[in-house]
């Protein structure tokens with residue numbers, strides 16, 4: 106059975122004392138796909154992501170990770186399978202040093218100390234942050250924080266990576282490094298973002314959300330090239346696709 | 356603890372000048388940048404003293420304070436040798452004594468405010484220096500001043516020569532309840548974040564209200580209430596980040612397991628010194644030797 | 651109102667550390683037992699919030715001064731008493747370490763004075779029953795201000811007790827009480843008003859947040875335990891007060907009596923061994939002879955330690971020691987300083 110699969114079936118959700126935010130939403134993402142989740146402010150992207158590791162539970166409908174529905178009994182396993190990189194890395198880095206922060210998850214898994222140390226080393230290596238391992242998180246730059254936040258998730262060895270606005274507050278070099286990093290991952294990736302150029306470079310598939318529904322689902326180039334569709338949902342065609350010639354990365 | 360008049364020196368060393376919105380920024384920057392930030396850099400160094408087991412340093416510091424406080428109220432000269440301890444620590448840890456000295460000067464003046472009454476309340480002359488009679492009150496006040504400098508500088512030095520993380524770690528291993536240790540770590544971690552957020556909120560208000568206006572109670576409630584709500588939201592997100600990494604209420608820590616012989620020597624050596632300095636007035640002896648009249 | 655190391659005797663400091671340490675251990679156990687894991691990050695971030703909030707001032711109309719939040723009450727209302735106590739302790743610890751507010755041995759006192767009363771007295775006995783679910787109005791403000799005032803008054807009273815029992819300061823108990831309590835009455839009102847303003851905002855912005863503290867499930871008999879504890883505390887405090895009151899009917903008189911009494915008392919004990927030095931010293935420093943400059947008061951031997959020699963040599967020796975200590979610190983300083991972090 107593969108964990109790399111994530112599925113939403115007719116998910117409805119409302120915050121307490123609020124109107125429906127997710128309104129009958131369905132999709133299925135399979136092994137190794139990189140999916141961009143786009144839509145204007147307040148479309149419900151973050152709300153949807155909170156469902157994927159069980160912080161919010163749908164009013165009706167269900168989320169399935171691998172082949173098991175996400176319930177109170179399976180939520181611990183689901184959180185191991187789905188690693189979430191939060192929008193603000195300050196929320197994610199709560200331990201005194203980078204190394205301790207990356208070790209936090211593996212320690213909670215009850216792994217022996219030498220394996221914890223090995224995972225910490227590997228995760229920091231992967232994101233190129235070995236040099237800051239003893240630094241406290243508040244002394245890192247925004248880009249370094251983001252990279253370390255990703256390392257904390259990688260150290261859990263999830264099958265699926267979920268990211269909320271990973272490029273916000275990064276400068277162009279930091280953004281470039283992050284894109285290269287994300288491109289190298291073999292995980293199933295779900296990236297909610299307003300950075301459509303990022304989607305062009307990383308994602309093979311795009312979901313457009315509007316008012317709590319998935320309004321479009323298809324290959325990235327097709328959808329991002331469809332000016333009318335994007336316009337209808339308050340989005341703009343990415344610059345790199347609006348020329349006749351393609352100047353994609355590489 | 357809650358009322359300060361205009362221009363008062365705050366205990367974190369920020370001089371309050373105007374009370375308007377501008378002062379919010381000054382204060383938050385004062386604490387964030389000047390105060391804590393610098394201290395954090397001091398504590399993050401890697402001298403052998405910094406890396407020494409924090410438990411030993413905590414213990415020695417407490418014993419030190421106990422000795423200093425145990426002197427009778429008129430004692431002055433016998434306290435002097437105790438300055439050796441913080442000064443040596445500063446030296447070994449590469450902390451400029453002027454830095455600690457400045458912080459001592461602006462430390463909470465409660466002890467001085469209370470002690471300053473002694474000269475009035477205890478005016479009976481007690482000793483004579485040259486042709487001047489000195490009352491017991493002035494002696495005990497001077498003694499309070501010296502104790503104050505000793506205890507305050509040693510507390511600051513402890514942090515500066517250890518760092519908050521190692522200190523928390525040491526506390527944990529000394530049997531301080533884990534809830535409290537984690538609490539300290541998290542407080543410290545989010546101090547900068549929340550103070551920055553408060554500064555941003557304050558600046559936002561200042562832009563709308565103008566820099567000259569004062570904060571009324573209603574605005575204050577909104578400002579601080581807003582900050583509180585944001586903090587609670589952040590706490591919620593931090594919890595989610597923790598939970599998504601398998602957190603269930605326990606935090607396991609990786610402890611570097613070291614207690615070396617040098618560390619014990621440090622403890623024993625200093626305690627011996629404190630003991631000697633407590634029971635023989637070293638400074639007095641030396642003065643007698645110098646001026647003469649020794650036994 | 652941070653109690654300071656310099657004013658304390660080790661005995662008082664030690665006892666208060668033991669009390670606060672016990673309370674902390676007990677609260678930690680309660681927090682673990684009662685609270686869900688959500689509370690841990692909440693406590694941490696709220697501790698940081700209290701720090702930030704204490705930097706924001708509002709102006710008090712007509713006084714030219716400003717006030718800010720103390721935080722104990724709000725913490726209790728948000729977290730319940732046990733967790734609030736731990737958060738207050740952590741805030742005070744950071745203040746003691748970074749700003750030397752109070753000091754390390756006095757930390758035990760400060761945690762008790764500033765933590766116990768808001769969390770375990772003012773909040774459960776005054777704030778909670780009065781404020782309940784009101785949003786503004788007389789009951790609300792009475793609850794907020796009353797709780798803040800009572801919490802601070804008790805704390806200030808403890809400061810006075812601790813200082814007097816330590817015996818380093820000469821301030822007579824009653825004088826000190828009459829200085830501290832009115833000041834802290836004012837501070838308490840300000841704190842209560844600040845707390846009320848913030849609570850009102852939060853209640854309007856997010857109803858249901860402050861209503862029910864997460865650990866409101868007090869252990870069975872918890873309320874009774876608090877009341878019994880309070881009674882015991884009242885008895886003890888009352889006993890001490892009455893003892894002081896009977897010994898020292900009037901602050902000023904007491905001070906005078908103390909000053910007079912010292913002449914006979916101290917000359918026998920304490921410094922008496924130093925009398926041995928007098929002869930030798932005075933002989934060595936003839937210019938400082940007692941007789942010449944002696945006012946008509948009487949004999950020098952009636953003073954506690956009329957030893958100019960001792961004092962001069964003490965002074966010289968003290969200064970010299972200080973110089974030596976500085977020198978030693980400088981000589982022993984580490985060579986390669988400030989490598990950034992250990993690896």
Ligand SMILES: Nc1ncnc2c1ncn2[C@@H]1O[C@H](COP(=O)(O)OP(=O)(O)OP(=O)(O)O)[C@@H](O)[C@H]1O
Pocket residue numbers: 120121123126144145146147148149150151152153
């Ligand atoms: N904690 C909450 N309580 C109540 N309503 C909420 C909460 N969080 C979000 N909402 C509402 O849910 C809707 C969707 O919000 P969500 O954050 O999911 O949007 P988003 O697509 O992530 O937007 P953005 O691009 O701005 O991040 C919004 O209308 C928002 O006001």
Ligand SMILES: [Mg+2]
Pocket residue numbers: 150151152269
């Ligand atoms: Mg969002």
